Amino acid sequence: xSTDSAVNIVEISKMRKLNDARRDWERxxxxxxxxxxxxYGSSSSVDFGSVEGSPIDVRRGLALRAQIAKGDQYMTTxxxxxxxxxxxxxxxxxxxxxxxGTSNNSPLPGTHNSTRLSxxxxxxxxxxPCSVEDEILEGFADSPxxxxxxxxxxxxxxxxxxxxxxxxxHWVVLNGNEIFCYRNAHDSVxxxxxxxxxxxxxxxxxxxxxxxxxxxxxxxxxxxxNKSRILYxxxxxxxxxxxxxxxxxxxxxxxYDFYELGRTxxxxxxxxxxxxxxxxxxxxAAIKTVMKANMRPVEVFQQRREIEVLKMCQHNSIIRLIDLxxxxxTYFIVLExxxxxxxxxxxxxxxxxxxxxxxxxxxxxxCLGVQYLHEFGIVHRDLKLENIMMSDSSDLASPKxxxxxxxxxxxxxxxxxxxxxTLGYVAPEVLQKQPYTFSCDLWSIGCIxxxxxxxxxxxxxxxxxxxxxxxxxxxxxxxxxxxxxxxxMAKDLITKLLVKDPKRRLSLNSAMEHPWFxxxxxxxxxxxxxxxxxxx
Numbered sequence: 001x002s003t004d005s006a007v008n009i010v011e012i013s014k015m016r017k018l019n020d021a022r023r024d025w026e027r028x029x030x031x032x033x034x035x036x037x038x039x040y041g042s043s044s045s046v047d048f049g050s051v052e053g054s055p056i057d058v059r060r061g062l063a064l065r066a067q068i069a070k071g072d073q074y075m076t077t078x079x080x081x082x083x084x085x086x087x088x089x090x091x092x093x094x095x096x097x098x099x100x101g102t103s104n105n106s107p108l109p110g111t112h113n114s115t116r117l118s119x120x121x122x123x124x125x126x127x128x129p130c131s132v133e134d135e136i137l138e139g140f141a142d143s144p145x146x147x148x149x150x151x152x153x154x155x156x157x158x159x160x161x162x163x164x165x166x167x168x169x170h171w172v173v174l175n176g177n178e179i180f181c182y183r184n185a186h187d188s189v190x191x192x193x194x195x196x197x198x199x200x201x202x203x204x205x206x207x208x209x210x211x212x213x214x215x216x217x218x219x220x221x222x223x224x225x226n227k228s229r230i231l232y233x234x235x236x237x238x239x240x241x242x243x244x245x246x247x248x249x250x251x252x253x254x255x256y257d258f259y260e261l262g263r264t265x266x267x268x269x270x271x272x273x274x275x276x277x278x279x280x281x282x283x284x285a286a287i288k289t290v291m292k293a294n295m296r297p298v299e300v301f302q303q304r305r306e307i308e309v310l311k312m313c314q315h316n317s318i319i320r321l322i323d324l325x326x327x328x329x330t331y332f333i334v335l336e337x338x339x340x341x342x343x344x345x346x347x348x349x350x351x352x353x354x355x356x357x358x359x360x361x362x363x364x365x366x367c368l369g370v371q372y373l374h375e376f377g378i379v380h381r382d383l384k385l386e387n388i389m390m391s392d393s394s395d396l397a398s399p400k401x402x403x404x405x406x407x408x409x410x411x412x413x414x415x416x417x418x419x420x421x422t423l424g425y426v427a428p429e430v431l432q433k434q435p436y437t438f439s440c441d442l443w444s445i446g447c448i449x450x451x452x453x454x455x456x457x458x459x460x461x462x463x464x465x466x467x468x469x470x471x472x473x474x475x476x477x478x479x480x481x482x483x484x485x486x487x488x489m490a491k492d493l494i495t496k497l498l499v500k501d502p503k504r505r506l507s508l509n510s511a512m513e514h515p516w517f518x519x520x521x522x523x524x525x526x527x528x529x530x531x532x533x534x535x536x
Contacts, residue, residue, distance in 0.1 A: 154245045159232035167209045177249045200328040222328040255325045290331040302405040309404040317369030319402045340390030352455025359452045364520045369401045382406040383444035384425045423467045424457040428500045439502040446497030489516040
């Protein structure tokens, strides 16, 4: 997962070589950065004063994941506005590009973008395979219909402030979702270029030019994680016009246009979770609001990583990410609404006593979710009762894994070494800062089974140092009276999961094939077969 800046500030030429263009295309279209997925959307007239604090959806491509998972490659085709007569449009570069094997009927580069398309554009989804070179070259070629149209949406004069607080006039061009700043209108090489995918606009105060005493009206473009670019215009009308065009290129969407927010469900250190209702479908959702200003850089990184993992995961035992909105100050993470609380609260309301058969069902569902994660190379690293949410408070509620802030993607032959986790659930090798893999999640599952059957953790003490010592040194014991009513097969599974040597610890597949799960495993296989038959 990339932690580099999602927006690259580079200077490019219209005559750049194909390999330079290819690297730029891959950087903007193939990155796993949380800000990289591009989205276009229609944006109505927006009052400049209302932009600050409005959630901006920079990734509305989640609806296409099901199609992508089926192996379909959907490209967008459109005929944008004309720039062939623009002063800086390089016809020779276009001719050179078209001579390298591109077709005049090929569409311009497309992205997996939102279903909310720009107003007035003629777009359609078509499963058309397209090479990287074709897409790059087509961006320099004449339009498919031969009328000389390309993707410049807007161009005009603006001012940029220098390091010495002087204002210099430039010529700014909005081309698709990229913005170019030229020193003069007739220049062919830009001084500054920004990709607007994952960027935001923010309101700032007007300024006066010290030389001319003229008031300049700014539009601030925030470039995550910590850069910005301010464009100054000579009139309020130009400012609002450029603001509207920039919002459209960024894929602006307002959270409150889609959801009606209700009561607060939970309050935390960095924000809160509110109950919300989708205005069209009426489906309830939980919107997690996270304030960036209160977070350290490592915490911002963990939040982005959680979002990336949730975007990948589509499983009944994992909390589902419905949508994501974001502005320069806040994340608005739309999750499926879980009416029940966490698994700790679930067993607490039942006096920490669950039938063994119910524990089998809950644990097996958790194992299915962890198995799904491990197949994607994701190790959770913080499995515990508090990170398992229940669909409701009934006796038939389903568990779902949440909180992927400490999760990490590792390869089959790779390891991790960071000491992440929660005392009482964390594996010995993690405490010792030894290289570890997916087996640390198996230790946590063993602790969860132990807690569900006994109401206590296997290695726990009010003193943290003593908890660490017990985890590293003490043997596993079943000394509480409640264990007299627990089957030997359950104890056998727990014993094989809570082995201090990770190389001798039971694997996840072996754990799910353990005799203790035989009944629930057969029941799950039967229900899966019925579901498959219905789909057929």
